[in-house]
Amino acid sequence: MQTFMPALNLDTVTIAVIGEGEAAENKARLFMAASCRLIWFTLNRKADIPRDLASRAEVRKGPIAWGALKPARLVFIGVQDRAKATHFARRARRSGALVNVVDTPDLCDFTTPAIVNRGPVSVAISTGGAAPILARDVRSAVEQVLSPGLGLLAQTARDLRDVVKARLPQVDDRRRYWEKALRGVAAERAAEGNAPATRRALIEVLNRNDETRKGIVHIVGAGPGDPELMTVRAARLIRDADVIVHDRLVSEGVLDRARRDAIRIDVGKTKGHHPVPQRQIEEIMIEHAQKGLRVVRLKGGDPFIFGRGGEELDACRQAGIEAYVTPGISAALACGAKAGVSLTHRDHAQAVTLVSGQPKPGGRDADYAALASENHTAVFYMGVGTADKIASRLIEAGRRADTPVCIVEKGTLPDERVLYTTLEALGDFIHNAGVKGPAVLIVGEVAKAQADIRARETFTSTLAREVA
Numbered sequence: 001m002q003t004f005m006p007a008l009n010l011d012t013v014t015i016a017v018i019g020e021g022e023a024a025e026n027k028a029r030l031f032m033a034a035s036c037r038l039i040w041f042t043l044n045r046k047a048d049i050p051r052d053l054a055s056r057a058e059v060r061k062g063p064i065a066w067g068a069l070k071p072a073r074l075v076f077i078g079v080q081d082r083a084k085a086t087h088f089a090r091r092a093r094r095s096g097a098l099v100n101v102v103d104t105p106d107l108c109d110f111t112t113p114a115i116v117n118r119g120p121v122s123v124a125i126s127t128g129g130a131a132p133i134l135a136r137d138v139r140s141a142v143e144q145v146l147s148p149g150l151g152l153l154a155q156t157a158r159d160l161r162d163v164v165k166a167r168l169p170q171v172d173d174r175r176r177y178w179e180k181a182l183r184g185v186a187a188e189r190a191a192e193g194n195a196p197a198t199r200r201a202l203i204e205v206l207n208r209n210d211e212t213r214k215g216i217v218h219i220v221g222a223g224p225g226d227p228e229l230m231t232v233r234a235a236r237l238i239r240d241a242d243v244i245v246h247d248r249l250v251s252e253g254v255l256d257r258a259r260r261d262a263i264r265i266d267v268g269k270t271k272g273h274h275p276v277p278q279r280q281i282e283e284i285m286i287e288h289a290q291k292g293l294r295v296v297r298l299k300g301g302d303p304f305i306f307g308r309g310g311e312e313l314d315a316c317r318q319a320g321i322e323a324y325v326t327p328g329i330s331a332a333l334a335c336g337a338k339a340g341v342s343l344t345h346r347d348h349a350q351a352v353t354l355v356s357g358q359p360k361p362g363g364r365d366a367d368y369a370a371l372a373s374e375n376h377t378a379v380f381y382m383g384v385g386t387a388d389k390i391a392s393r394l395i396e397a398g399r400r401a402d403t404p405v406c407i408v409e410k411g412t413l414p415d416e417r418v419l420y421t422t423l424e425a426l427g428d429f430i431h432n433a434g435v436k437g438p439a440v441l442i443v444g445e446v447a448k449a450q451a452d453i454r455a456r457e458t459f460t461s462t463l464a465r466e467v468a
Contacts, residue, residue, distance in 0.1 A: 003128040005113060008073070010036035016072035016097070017057070018064070018088050020047040023102040024078030028053050033117065039072065043079070064088070069095040076112075077101045105129040114139035119151025120158060144232045145239065149190030149198075153182060156190070156198045160206075167206060181205040183240060184294075185216065191236075215289030217316045219309050221302040221328015222246075226412035227253040229334060233326050241296035243288045245281065247307075249300030249438055251413065263288075278308060282315040289321045300438075302330040306356055306381050330354070332379040335411030335440045339418045341447055348445035349377040357383025357390055357441070365393075372397035377444035384437040388427035394443065395423060404448035409439040420447065 014037040017028045024040070031038050032052070040057040041064050042049070049059055060068070069075060075092035077099065079085045089099045089107050101107040113124035114135040123146070125138045147153075157178070168174045186201035218237045223229040230238075238244065238257045246255065248268025255264065265284060267276040276284075281297075288295050303309030303325060316323035332354050336343045343352040351373075355366050357380045371378045372394055383390050395401050401424035409417040421429040423443065 003111070003126050005124050005126060007122075010034050013037070013073045014039060014071040016041065016069055016075045016092070017078065018043070018075065019078030019102075020044055021078065023080075024076070025050060025053065027076035027078055027100075027102065027112070028057055030112070030115065032056055037071075041068070043084075064091075066091075067095075069097060072097045074110075075099050077107075082107075116142050116146060117151075118146060118148070118154070120154040121146075121150050145235060147187065147191045147236050149187070149193060152193065152195060152198060153187055153190035156186070156195065156202060157182060160199070160202055163203075164206060177206065185214070187240070188216070191233075214322065215292045215295065217285050217289050217295045217297060217321055217323040218326060219297045219303045219312055219323065220299070220326045221304075221307070221309075221330075222250045222254045222298050222300055223329045224301060224331045224334035224412045225249070225251040225254070225410070226334075227251065227257060229329050229412060230254060230257075231326065231328065234328060237296050237326060238298065240294060242293040243295045244298055245285055245288075245295065246298040247300055250298050251300075254298070278311065282312055285312065286316060286319045286321055289316070290319075299328070300331070301334075302328045305330045305332075305354060331381065331411060331438070331440050332442075335408035336379070336406075336442060338412050338416065339406055339408050339442075341406050341442055343377050343379065343442070343446060345446050348375070348448075350375050352377040352379065355380050355383075357381060357386045368393040368397040371443075372399040374400070374403075374445065377442065377446050380441040380443065382437075383441045384430060384435055384439050387430045387441065390441070390443075391423045391426040399423060399443075403443060404445060406442040406447035407433075407435060407439055408442070409435050409437065411440065 015031055017024050017038070017040045020042045024042075028038065028040055038057040040049075040053070040059050042059065042061045043063070045061045047061060069092050072092065072095065075097045077085050077088050077092070079088065082104065085101045085104060085107060089101055092099045098109040099107070100110055100112055105111065108129065111126055111129040113126040114132070116123040116139055123142055125135045125142065127135045164174060164177060168177055181202050184201065184205060186198050186205070189197035189201050218241075220234050220237055222234060223231075235257055238254070239259065241258060241262050243263045243265065244255070244258055245265045245267055248266075258264065267281045267284070285295050285297055297303070297312060299307045299309065301307065304327070309325060313323055313325060332343065344350065353371060353376065355371065355378055359365050378394075380390055394403070401422065403423040405421050405423055405426055407419040407421065407430065409419070417435075419429070419433055419435070426441070
C-alpha cells in the first residue's frame with residue numbers, strides 16, 4: 001500500500017483553494033456540499049467566479065496576504081505556473097497545511113481521491129496520482145453498486161444510535177442488530193427516499209424477536225447476459241440477497257455479483273427438461289421468505305416477458321409474502337441493439353411484436369395473420385426448435401418468402417453470433433449453422449437493412465486489403 005486515506009472530520013476544518021479557471025473550480029466543487037469553511041483565493045482581481053461557487057465559498061481576489069493561509073488544514077493550488085505553485089506550496093506548509101498542487105504530483109503532500117458521496121457515507125478511490133482517470137472509472141463502477149438511499153440509511157442509523165445503545169447495552173447484541181436492521185426493509189425504504197418509513201423499519205427490528213422477522217421476494221430481470229447490462233437496482237438486490245433462485249439463462253458473470261455466502265438454487269429449464277416444476281419454484285421462494293430471508297428470483301432478460309414473473313408474483317402475494325418486481329433489459333431489445341438491428345424504423349417497420357416460438361401446451365398459438373404485415377417486425381423467443389413451423393406459418397399467412405431474418409445467438413455474451421438468412425431458408429439455415437440457442441429470431445425488413453450495411457462494410461474491408 002503506497003497511500004493511506006484518513007477520514008477528516010470537516011465540521012471545524014478550513015479548506016483553501018488558490019487559483020482560477022477549471023483546475024481551481026473543480027477543487028472548490030469537491031466541497032460544495034461539505035460542512036467545512038471554504039476560502040477561495042483568486043490571484044486575478046477580475047476573475048469570473050461561477051455563481052454557485054460564489055455563494056458557497058469566501059472569495060478573496062488579488063494578492064494573498066501573509067498569514068491568510070494560516071487557518072487552512074488543506075490547501076489546493078490550481079496555478080499553471082510551476083514557480084508560482086511552488087511558492088504558494090511553501091507558504092501553505094509554513095502555515096501548517098497539507099498541500100495538493102493540481103497535476104503536479106512531486107509538489108503534493110497528498111493526492112485528491114475520486115469520491116462517491118452518499119451523505120454521511122463517502123467512498124474515496126485513489127491511485128496515488130498514478131492514473132486519475134482510472135480512479136474515476138472505479139468511482140463510476142462503485143456509484144452503480146451503492147444505493148442512492150445509503151446516505152439516508154446512515155443518517156437515520158446515526159440518529160438512532162443512542163436509542164439502540166440504551167436498549168442493547170452489549171456490544172455483540174448491537175452488532176447483530178445493525179447487521180440485521182441495515183440489510184433489511186430499512187434499506188429498501190431508504191432507496192425509495194422515504195425517511196419516515198426508514199426510521200420505522202429500523203425501530204421495528206429493534207422491537208421484535210428474530211422469529212418474527214419478515215422475509216421478502218424480489219423478482220429480478222438479470223438482462224440478456226452481459227452483467228454490465230443489468231440495472232443498478234438489480235445489481236444491488238443480487239449483492240444483498242440471502243437466497244438466489246435463478247434460471248439457466250442467467251450468466252455466471254451475473255451470479256458472480258452475489259455474496260459468497262448467499263444460497264444459490266438453480267431451477268433452470270431446457271426444452272423438454274423441467275427438473276423443477278413451476279409450482280415447486282414458487283414453493284421454494286415462499287419457503288425461504290417465510291424464514292425471514294431476502295430472496296431474489298433471478299431471470300434472464302425481463303421477468304414479465306416470457307418469464308412467468310406474473311405467476312410467481314401472484315403466488316408470493318397469495319402466500320402473504322411481500323414481493324416486488326425489478327425489470328430487466330429484454331433479450332429482444334438487447335440482441336437487436338447489439339446486432340445493430342433497429343426493431344422499429346421509419347422506412348421498414350412501424351410496429352414490433354414479441355412472440356413465443358413455443359406456446360403453452362394445449363394453449364393458443366400466435367396470430368400469424370397479424371404477424372404477416374410487411375411493415376411489422378416480429379421477434380421470436382424460444383424459436384430455434386420450431387423455426388420450420390414459424391417460417392411456414394408466416395409464409396402461409398402472406399409474409400414474403402424472401403423476408404430477411406436476423407438470428408442472434410447468445411446475445412451480448414462473448415460467444416455471441418449474429419447470422420442472416422431469409423424466411424424460406426430459416427429452418428435449414430439454423431440446422432446447418434449449428435444454432436443451439438438461446439437465440440432470438442428477428443423477422444422483417446429491418447434485418448435486411450442491417451445485413452446490407454454489414455455486407456458493404458465487409459466488401460469495403462476486403463477491397464482495402466486487396467488494394468494494400
